[in-house]
Amino acid sequence: MIEKKVAIVTGAAQGMGYEVFHALAVRGYVAVGIDIQEEKLHKIKGVAEKDKLAVEAFYADVSDSTQVNEIIDQVYRIYGSIDVLVNAAGVLSQGEVTTLSDEAWERTFAVNTSGVFHVSKAVCNRMKENKQGSIVTISSNAASVPRTSMASYCASKAASLMFTKCLGLEMASYGIRCNIVSPGATDTEMQRAFWNEEADIEKGIKGIPEQYRVGIPLQKIANTSDITEAVLFLLSENASHITMNNIVVDGGATLGAQ
Numbered sequence: 635m636i637e638k639k640v641a642i643v644t645g646a647a648q649g650m651g652y653e654v655f656h657a658l659a660v661r662g663y664v665a666v667g668i669d670i671q672e673e674k675l676h677k678i679k680g681v682a683e684k685d686k687l688a689v690e691a692f693y694a695d696v697s698d699s700t701q702v703n704e705i706i707d708q709v710y711r712i713y714g715s716i717d718v719l720v721n722a723a724g725v726l727s728q729g730e731v732t733t734l735s736d737e738a739w740e741r742t743f744a745v746n747t748s749g750v751f752h753v754s755k756a757v758c759n760r761m762k763e764n765k766q767g768s769i770v771t772i773s774s775n776a777a778s779v780p781r782t783s784m785a786s787y788c789a790s791k792a793a794s795l796m797f798t799k800c801l802g803l804e805m806a807s808y809g810i811r812c813n814i815v816s817p818g819a820t821d822t823e824m825q826r827a828f829w830n831e832e833a834d835i836e837k838g839i840k841g842i843p844e845q846y847r848v849g850i851p852l853q854k855i856a857n858t859s860d861i862t863e864a865v866l867f868l869l870s871e872n873a874s875h876i877t878m879n880n881i882v883v884d885g886g887a888t889l890g891a892q
């Protein structure tokens with residue numbers, strides 16, 4: 635058994651998940667990344683190991699509880715504890731409700747909602763044994779404000795947000811804190827799916843009246859580091875009396891509505 639604290643991060647192959655995974659490794663955790671992009675996992679593991687960081691990287695689809703349970707069991711067998719979990723894996727699906735396919739709806743919920751349930755359940759069963767732990771789910775500001783052509787995404791994120799709050803209530807007596815970070819538009823591959831041309835970035839910042847979007851009062855798109863800082867704070871001892879809370883990191887885009 636080793637002394638280092640162990641952090642699990644889903645969606646670690648790129649974007650926010652990668653940034654959080656790397657930041658936790660730099661802060662001395664054994665950072666365990668889970669993702670479905672094997673090649674990218676291999677690459678990020680190699681880069682981290684070159685920097686002498688303690689990392690592990692595993693293929694698992696968070697929508698598949700069998701795969702998830704196998705990985706979590708394996709990590710617990712090796713390290714004897716799981717201290718921190720960040721649910722960052724997510725998928726975006728766009729399309730108006732009247733034409734949205736059943737498959738798109740189901741896949742969005744399978745990853746964004748059931749995925750959070752599967753990983754959190756497996757991890758909490760381990761955290762309970764050690765009577766401590768901290769979990770952050772990355773939801774979205776779209777969980778609290780309706781968006782056109784994003785019903786499945788908005789609903790799946792609202793569900794994962796409320797799931798995480800309920801989990802926090804059930805886990806409080808075990809000393810396990812569960813919180814949420816809700817980003818707004820953040821520069822990652824997922825966000826770039828909305829940008830067909832340079833002008834789309836500016837439109838998003840200024841607001842798009844025909845979509846009832848008010849724009850971003852702080853007048854910029856977030857970087858992954860903006861999100862990572864909020865996640866690290868909630869995971870840290872500085873947040874030791876905070877649970878079932880949601881930090882919205884969106885430059886004011888949802889005008890403080892949660």
Ligand SMILES: NC(=O)c1ccc[n+]([C@@H]2O[C@H](COP(=O)([O-])OP(=O)(O)OC[C@H]3O[C@@H](n4cnc5c(N)ncnc54)[C@H](O)[C@@H]3O)[C@@H](O)[C@H]2O)c1
Nearest residue numbers: 645648649650669670695696723724774819820822824825
């Ligand atoms: N980028 C934004 O503007 C934005 C805004 C609000 C919320 N979010 C949320 O933040 C989180 C991170 O998003 P991002 O922007 O870094 O996205 P991203 O697409 O860059 O990264 C998501 C990662 O999740 C992984 N993933 C997807 N499905 C998976 C599955 N079934 N099992 C395991 N891994 C899986 C992907 O392979 C990818 O590495 C997501 O939950 C997303 O919904 C993003």
